[in-house]
Amino acid sequence: MSPENNIVELRGLRKAFGKKVILDGLDLDVPRGESTVIIGGSGTGKSVLLKHMIGLLRPDAGSVKVDGVELSTLDNRELTRFRSRFGMAFQEGALFDSMTVAKNVAFPLVRLGLGSEKERAKRVEECLALVRLEDAGAKLPSQLSGGMRRRVGFARAIAHRPEVLLFDEPTTGLDPVTKDVIDELIVELKETLGATVVTITHDMESVFKIADWIGMLHGGVIVARAAPGEFRSLTDPRVREFLGRTVGAHQTH
Ligand SMILES: Nc1ncnc2c1ncn2[C@@H]1O[C@H](COP(=O)(O)OP(=O)(O)OP(=O)(O)O)[C@@H](O)[C@H]1O
Numbered sequence: 001m002s003p004e005n006n007i008v009e010l011r012g013l014r015k016a017f018g019k020k021v022i023l024d025g026l027d028l029d030v031p032r033g034e035s036t037v038i039i040g041g042s043g044t045g046k047s048v049l050l051k052h053m054i055g056l057l058r059p060d061a062g063s064v065k066v067d068g069v070e071l072s073t074l075d076n077r078e079l080t081r082f083r084s085r086f087g088m089a090f091q092e093g094a095l096f097d098s099m100t101v102a103k104n105v106a107f108p109l110v111r112l113g114l115g116s117e118k119e120r121a122k123r124v125e126e127c128l129a130l131v132r133l134e135d136a137g138a139k140l141p142s143q144l145s146g147g148m149r150r151r152v153g154f155a156r157a158i159a160h161r162p163e164v165l166l167f168d169e170p171t172t173g174l175d176p177v178t179k180d181v182i183d184e185l186i187v188e189l190k191e192t193l194g195a196t197v198v199t200i201t202h203d204m205e206s207v208f209k210i211a212d213w214i215g216m217l218h219g220g221v222i223v224a225r226a227a228p229g230e231f232r233s234l235t236d237p238r239v240r241e242f243l244g245r246t247v248g249a250h251q252t253h
């Protein structure tokens, strides 16, 4: 694949916290308009990796290129403007506790000055309906369950129709029906809006539903990256072990 087809290119990415090396010379290509899923054990650095893609974390070494732009060359203002092209739903939700759900979802629209108040309200309603939370707009995050908060974070990430979407475990803790709704939304965002999507998930059923590419993070690098069909038949023992533990446990039908 030629470089211009990759919206994100990571090269030799290195990140340590204190003496603990998390990313150790990681390379990854994220093709434009496709869905990339990152899998890997807990604590391997998946969330850390995602945060590097939007400059929320800076690498100790290596390069993060987005659309050909090296993020390390951007100052804070440029970085803020650049981030408006992204929508990110954080693993921990990261909602504003003192704002209603509707205000949380409207936040990126207000910050970017998009639409009139009426148009924003309509878009908020739309996004909340997409995640099946049409009645939650007036509530505070503290009045919601964890799974509901996660869906509010998802609605907020998509509100401004960004071209790149980053979802950190969007379906964790959701019931199977709601989980399907989110998985289908991810595919739809890609197919109807042409968005590039990067998702982290532990749920192998979701992985095979939503991924065009699966990348496995292990030991600070992407040890395998392949399309789903090929990924299933990889012989790398680290992949086999991961699939054996997770896929086997879910294949009940
Ligand atoms: N800001 C930080 N300061 C110090 N250590 C951090 C920081 N962020 C992450 N870490 C450490 O980096 C490692 C990787 O964390 P990360 O959250 O990326 O894991 P993960 O793969 O997303 O795990 P999980 O599947 O449990 O979400 C962990 O050991 C974590 O404690």
Ligand SMILES: [Mg+2]
Pocket (backbone or CB within 6 Å): 046, 047, 048, 091, 168
């Ligand atoms: Mg994580």
